[in-house]
Amino acid sequence: MDREHWLGIAGLLLLIGGSVFGLLIAPPEKYMGDVGRILYIHVPTAWNALLIATAAFVIAIGSLVKRSPKWDAALHGTLATTALLTVMLLIQGAIWAKPTWGVYWDWDPRLTTSAIMGVSFAGLLALRASLDDPERRATWTAVGTIIAYVDVPIVYMSIKWWRTLHQNFSTPETVNEMMVIPLRINAFAMLFIGIWLSVRMARLSLAERGAAVPTAPASADPLIAGRA
Amino acid sequence: MEGVIVGGWGYVAAAWGISLGLLLGWAVVLNVRLAAARAAAQDEGATDAG
Amino acid sequence: MGVFAQTLAVFRKDVLLEWRGRSRVSAVVFFSTMTLLLFSFAVGPGREVLSRHAAGYLWLALLLSSVLSLGESFRVETEDEALEGMRLLPVDPRALFFGKASSNFLLLLGLALLLVPGCLVLYSAEIRGSAGLLVASLALGTGGLAAPGTLYAAMTARARGRDVLLPLLLFPLVVPVLLASVKATSLAMTGDPMNQGPSWLGVLVCFDVVYWSLPAILFGRVIED
Numbered sequence: 001m002d003r004e005h006w007l008g009i010a011g012l013l014l015l016i017g018g019s020v021f022g023l024l025i026a027p028p029e030k031y032m033g034d035v036g037r038i039l040y041i042h043v044p045t046a047w048n049a050l051l052i053a054t055a056a057f058v059i060a061i062g063s064l065v066k067r068s069p070k071w072d073a074a075l076h077g078t079l080a081t082t083a084l085l086t087v088m089l090l091i092q093g094a095i096w097a098k099p100t101w102g103v104y105w106d107w108d109p110r111l112t113t114s115a116i117m118g119v120s121f122a123g124l125l126a127l128r129a130s131l132d133d134p135e136r137r138a139t140w141t142a143v144g145t146i147i148a149y150v151d152v153p154i155v156y157m158s159i160k161w162w163r164t165l166h167q168n169f170s171t172p173e174t175v176n177e178m179m180v181i182p183l184r185i186n187a188f189a190m191l192f193i194g195i196w197l198s199v200r201m202a203r204l205s206l207a208e209r210g211a212a213v214p215t216a217p218a219s220a221d222p223l224i225a226g227r228a
Numbered sequence: 229m230e231g232v233i234v235g236g237w238g239y240v241a242a243a244w245g246i247s248l249g250l251l252l253g254w255a256v257v258l259n260v261r262l263a264a265a266r267a268a269a270q271d272e273g274a275t276d277a278g
Numbered sequence: 279m280g281v282f283a284q285t286l287a288v289f290r291k292d293v294l295l296e297w298r299g300r301s302r303v304s305a306v307v308f309f310s311t312m313t314l315l316l317f318s319f320a321v322g323p324g325r326e327v328l329s330r331h332a333a334g335y336l337w338l339a340l341l342l343s344s345v346l347s348l349g350e351s352f353r354v355e356t357e358d359e360a361l362e363g364m365r366l367l368p369v370d371p372r373a374l375f376f377g378k379a380s381s382n383f384l385l386l387l388g389l390a391l392l393l394v395p396g397c398l399v400l401y402s403a404e405i406r407g408s409a410g411l412l413v414a415s416l417a418l419g420t421g422g423l424a425a426p427g428t429l430y431a432a433m434t435a436r437a438r439g440r441d442v443l444l445p446l447l448l449f450p451l452v453v454p455v456l457l458a459s460v461k462a463t464s465l466a467m468t469g470d471p472m473n474q475g476p477s478w479l480g481v482l483v484c485f486d487v488v489y490w491s492l493p494a495i496l497f498g499r500v501i502e503d
Contacts, residue, residue, distance in 0.1 A: 019244065035236035038243040045247065064499060084254055088247050095243045099236050120450040127447065130438040140433050143496045144447065147426065150492060151451050158454035158481050162461065193251065200258045207265035 004199040011192030018044075018185030026178045035099045040179075042092040044186040046114070048194045049085035052078050053117065053149060055198075060145035063138055069209060070202075072138035075145065076128065077202030079121055081194050086118035109163055113156040120148040134209055281370045288369070288377025292351065296385060303385065306347050310389060313339040314396050325402045332403035333464035336393055337419065337456055344386055344420075345445045348427040351382055352435035371498035375428065379490065382431075383424035390416040403467050411475045412466035418482035419459030422489060426451055429493035432500055451489075458482045 022040030029036030056078035063071040131137040462478040
């Protein structure tokens with residue numbers, strides 16, 4: 001059995017444990033009531049989306065330096081997982097926002113930055129799909145990842161400033177001890193699951209490396225199509 | 229916001245359901261595709277050797 | 279030939295090419311003017327609304343046009359494998375990047391300056407703030423579009439589905455530029471009583487410094503074999 005499955009199983013068990021704790025054992029939040037329980041999955045997802053995005057950034061630098069298929073596959077894996085976690089966190093955030101803020105979307109700096117980060121990383125996956133030559137694909141994905149990641153704090157700061165001119169929303173801070181426990185458990189749960197997903201995707205990327213079926217007309221340009 | 233939001237388990241269920249659904253769905257797709265890719269690689273290996 | 283001299287050479291070549299192919303350039307100008315018109319049709323003829331958001335429409339028109347002009351700047355290279363030829367010469371990739379990005383910047387800035395009177399006329403806007411703030415916001419903003427746009431244009435110039443790939447990669451990246459430029463330009467147009475303009479210019483300077491230096495470092499890897 002592939003070694004990453006141990007992490008995956010651990011992650012799944014932790015997720016079950018943390019979710020049961022958060023949904024049934026922890027007390028309801030002061031202002032949000034039971035709706036606040038969404039944070040027990042939302043916050044861990046958000047933490048790990050950013051964490052795995054950072055891993056993608058580091059791997060991207062490594063991929064440029066090492067120029068090896070394994071590093072490129074690892075990059076592909078972390079990019080895909082980041083994109084998935086970002087989609088999840090945006091949906092969770094919107095569902096949480098409706099009862100608490102009254103609207104699904106509010107241009108909250110963190111959520112908006114996540115949306116932009118999500119589109120950026122999805123764009124990198126689209127770039128990958130449009131390139132046939134594996135080496136070029138590896139180099140350009142890595143370059144794109146570095147640029148997209150460096151942009152994240154800049155986007156966050158600019159949206160924060162942009163927003164403070166209009167409204168001031170404070171995101172809720174949980175203080176209760178009983179609330180920290182499910183958060184921590186689920187944070188590790190999502191981390192392990194995230195790593196498991198990234199490794200699976202990396203293996204898939206490596207296995208499919210030479211056999212990619214193009215979903216757009218091939219480029220006549222040897223720069224893109226690779227040398228024969 | 230004043231006061232406590234009463235109920236709202238529907239939202240909680242939606243958030244968890246969609247999250248788990250996405251995770252599970254993606255995990256299934258990944259592993260199915262990986263198994264297929266590995267099987268294809270094995271077939272190719274057999275024809276090369278055979 | 280030092281990097282600076284090479285940059286100048288690339289820049290002059292590109293500007294010359296733009297001038298020789300100025301029908302292409304004027305096409306982009308017409309496109310952006312058309313976009314300005316489309317916004318007013320979409321939003322309605324209410325003078326109040328249009329003049330209040332004139333800066334926003336200006337920058338959206340500029341952003342959409344940049345995709346066309348940036349794409350063009352590398353299409354020229356792809357004809358007759360010109361980019362390959364340049365790579366075989368000992369041109370420092372940083373010079374290639376700075377030269378191309380500078381000529382793209384010049385083009386976008388020129389376009390922006392042309393669009394300002396268009397906005398003033400179509401949207402009944404005025405320049406109630408400082409003209410200096412206006413020019414600075416246009417310059418720093420188009421600079422923030424040109425540099426990363428040049429890098430992405432190089433990557434997507436011959437990729438499959440290139441036409442949608444360039445904006446898909448560029449737009450999320452330049453959100454800070456859009457925000458800050460619109461804010462600064464808007465303050466220049468509608469007045470800036472609390473002098474917030476300089477802080478938005480600061481955001482633009484930050485962004486421009488990062489996104490003129492980072493792509494320069496990475497450009498070599500992007501165009502290598």
